[in-house]
Amino acid sequence: MxxxxxxxxxxxxxxxxxxxxxxxxxxxxxxxxxxxxxxxxxxxxxxxxxxxxxxxxxxxxxxxxxxxxxxxxxxxxxxxxxxxxxxxxxxxxxxxxxxxxxxxxxxxxxxxxxxxxxxxxxxxxxxxxxxxxxxxxxxxxxxxxxxxxxxxxxxxxxxxxxxxxxxxxxxxxxxxxxxxxxxxxxxxxxxxxxxxxxxxxxxxxxxxxxxxxxxxxxxxxxxxxxxxxxxxxxxxxxxxxxxxxxxxxxxxxxxxxxTQAERHDLYQPKFISQPNTPKQIILMIGDGMGLAQISAGMVGNGGQLNLGNLKQMALVKTHAADDFTTDSAAGATAYATGEKTNNRAIGVDPNGQILANLPEKIQPLGWNSGVVTTDQMTGATPSSFYAHHSERDDSAILASWLSKSPLNLFIGGGKKTFQTEMENLKNSGFQLAQSVEEIENSRSEKVGFFASQDGIPAMQDGRGVLFDESVEAALAFLKEKNKPFFLMVESGMIDSGGHANDSEKIVREMVNFDKVIGDVIKFADENSGTLVLVTADHETGGVALPQGNVKKGEVELSYYSDDHTGIMVPLFAYGAGSEEFSGIIENSEVHQIIMKLIQRK
CATH class of the missing domain: 3.20.20.190 (Phosphatidylinositol (PI) phosphodiesterase)
Structure with missing residues (x-):
């Protein structure tokens, strides 16, 4: 040369x-x-x-x-x-x-x-x-x-x-x-x-x-x-x-x-005989959670997860209406409305027409509803259960929908985005709590709690037990109303760990999510007629696990990308009506099965 x-x-x-x-x-x-x-x-x-x-x-x-x-x-x-x-x-x-x-x-x-x-x-x-x-x-x-x-x-x-x-x-x-x-x-x-x-x-x-x-x-x-x-x-x-x-x-x-340092003991599900028609439905979404993320969490928790104790499973196809690979907006909208839509769209169809979401559909049937997330409340997944707009990044517009929704409860971050909406939220009946404990003891019909001005911290940044306590408080609040209810629970930072190719974040968020899953399964055993669904909107990072050490809780994650992938995600079902979830299904079918169970005579 x-x-x-x-x-x-x-x-x-x-x-x-x-x-x-x-x-x-x-x-x-x-x-x-x-x-x-x-x-x-x-x-x-x-x-x-x-x-x-x-x-x-x-x-x-x-x-x-x-x-x-x-x-x-x-x-x-x-x-x-x-x-x-x-x-x-x-x-x-x-x-x-x-x-x-x-x-x-x-x-x-x-x-x-x-x-x-x-x-x-x-x-x-x-x-x-x-x-x-x-x-x-x-x-x-x-x-x-x-x-x-x-x-x-x-x-x-x-x-x-x-x-x-x-x-x-x-x-x-x-x-x-x-x-x-x-x-x-x-x-x-x-x-x-x-x-x-x-x-x-x-x-x-x-x-x-x-x-x-x-x-x-x-x-x-x-x-x-x-x-x-x-x-x-x-x-x-x-x-x-x-x-x-x-x-x-x-x-x-x-x-x-x-190497995961924070482990939790498992809750052993009782598999109690349940009625065919659920009275409480808890949909738990691990944003970005694929099989590799679950496997990494399992290694991080010493080779075991609460998810590993569940027997009823399905695989969910996540494609958006306009793309092979979905984003969280289209993925969550499919769960919330039963219809596939374009990427970036929240609660609207590919033509921008409003699609009724689960809280809106079940309110006339006498059901309450709530949302808990580790994301901001205007994040794509939580907003899909209360808002309708064609662009997920228009946070102010998404925020304006919250006071109009039939939700009875919300817990999430991003209070700053809702500064101009505080009076609307109060006028629509929301008691704006100052702590998680206040929610658990509230006797209001509607309650909300902004856990942060902006984003909620990740586990590695000191979130601690906030997510665990938020879900516990949400369940106590909804149960006290003595009405059937639907609760969407999102672990939002498994996804951000995948985007950042951050193995620590993925493992610690996955392990924390599984701890909350165990708490919810326990609630299901103690409250007959509860259906628990655990799934994801998509997988993030194209993650593989080349090697690890279960005894040490050590696992290597290898990444194909820093974005979402189109691979199927698992769905775990437990409790009343769980047998309806099996095989390979579309993400929009999850909503349709939920509605079929709710409308059973």
Whole structure:
């Protein structure tokens, strides 16, 4: 590649991704010379050890694996020494935080002498007493005898390749210790390495570390699972043909892995015989909650959830009227009205015509209704149960609908949006409570509580038991009226965790939601005729769970995106009429089944 093209590539890569800081995970770019742009691909990808196979042919150091593949234009100097020198001169390499592993494919002594001769042309970039921050070469492949290591310059170190390790070795000239992974294991990088093979590897790594030297294995499997495994084993240089992919994965692995500290005991449902017609219906929506989020919460809670005790299940298709992938507005509107609509629409059909929601439909039948959410009250899910508007972000318009709705109760955030609506809410009969406790003891026909001026905090930001107590208070208030009721309960921040690819938020919100689910199931057992439905409006993040540890409550979440996906979501049903929910159904059918149960004679 021409030098000008190389530098243009370098500028575009380094100034778009930035120079990488030292990482606790070190990447070894195996056979780096096979990359599209040797050295720069590895350096911009975060590698801290870069490998070049070298052949001495006709007095020239060419970079190739075997003589048949030699390209005379690809030399150790042109692919490595010159780019490093130019990078330092231009300030594109601020510091040398990497080594070059030079794998000699021809006779050790003559080839190494030529490497040193070539390096001396670039003396300013190499390590010396006067340049302690300079580049070091680690010589691998064909190497001199161990007793000769000390004869070579200070910028030359060696890749020691033996299990025979003792204090007599010239450790000051050994840059790393490397062995073939196949001498320890036949693991292919899928699943887990067996314990009988893992233990000798860990013992070897520990022995090398006892001499304060790094470890590398070659002939390794090359996958996310194996990168993770080697990092967890304490391997210092992780061998890969995809340095950027490995670096990116290992950098986010710790962020994507969370150990849940707050566990709750399960409530054991009694599965009491229930009447066919429910008198209380509690629809619980985990915004953004798919099977992976449920599974992550289960690991975070020590391998068990209240959801895991429920037996009646269905799968729900979430597509919007105008899009394969729904947003919360269209998803919640389907649950609230029984009709699919366009994304962004709240309580209206694709043509903008008002659709009656559940609270509006059941009020003439003598039912009360309420909404509890960890979101703002103008959030897409709660507003779908009281408002009608074609744009979910018109918060002021959505807020104006609350006083007109038949809701008997609301609890949520976002008081600031309702400042001009306070008198309307009071005039429509709402007692505006100042605390959750005030709701539980209220004898008003309608009560509301704004739990925050803006958003309600997430669990990781100190929400504590607010959600739990809000649902408890809502159930006590509605039960006291001695009328049938419908209550929508939303856990809104599983979704925001998915959007942010925030594993801690997903797990902690999921575990808290499950705690509330247990409380609601207990209420159902204590109040005959209660139907509990737990589902989601959609899945968020395209989440998968590559690995975890149930005993530790530790789980890794991997993300396909930072947006919603079109995958089906589960629905769990418990109590009166729960047998009606099974198979694969549309989200709009959930509403239709609820209405069928309410209207049963």
């Amino acid at each position: 021409k030098k000008s093209v190389l530098l243009s590539f370098l500028l575009s890569i380094l100034f778009s991704v930035g120079l990488f800081a030292q990482s606790s995970f070190k990447i070894h770019s195996h056979n780096d010379y096979l990359q599209k742009v040797p050295f720069w691909d590895a350096y911009s990808g975060g590698a801290q050890s870069i490998e070049a196979d070298v052949i001495l042919e006709n007095g020239k150091l060419t970079v190739a694996h075997e003589k048949e593949s030699i390209d005379p234009n690809k030399t150790l100097s042109s692919l490595y020494f010159e780019p490093i020198q130019k990078g330092l001169a231009l300030g594109l390499i601020e510091e040398i935080d990497f080594t070059l592993l030079v794998d000699l494919k021809t006779e050790a002594y003559s080839t190494l002498d030529k490497v040193i001769e070539e390096a001396q042309k670039f003396e300013s970039i190499f390590y010396s007493d006067s340049n302690p921050e300079g580049l070091k070469l680690i010589i691998s492949g064909s190497r001199p005898k161990v007793e000769d290591y000390s004869k070579y310059p200070s910028f030359i170190e060696f890749d020691y390749q033996s299990r025979d390790l003792d204090a007599s070795l010239p450790w000051d000239k050994i840059g790393m210790v490397s062995l073939s992974f196949r001498s320890f294991s036949v693991w292919n990088g899928k699943g887990r390495i067996v314990e009988s093979e893992l233990k000798p590897i860990e013992e070897f790594v520990a022995k090398v570390h006892s001499f304060n030297k790094p470890v590398r294995f070659w002939a390794t499997p090359d996958s996310k699972t194996s990168w993770n495994a080697f990092a967890m084993m304490g391997v210092d240089y992780i061998n890969t043909d995809d340095p950027k992919g490995a670096f990116d994965y290992l950098q986010v692995y710790r962020k994507n892995t969370f």
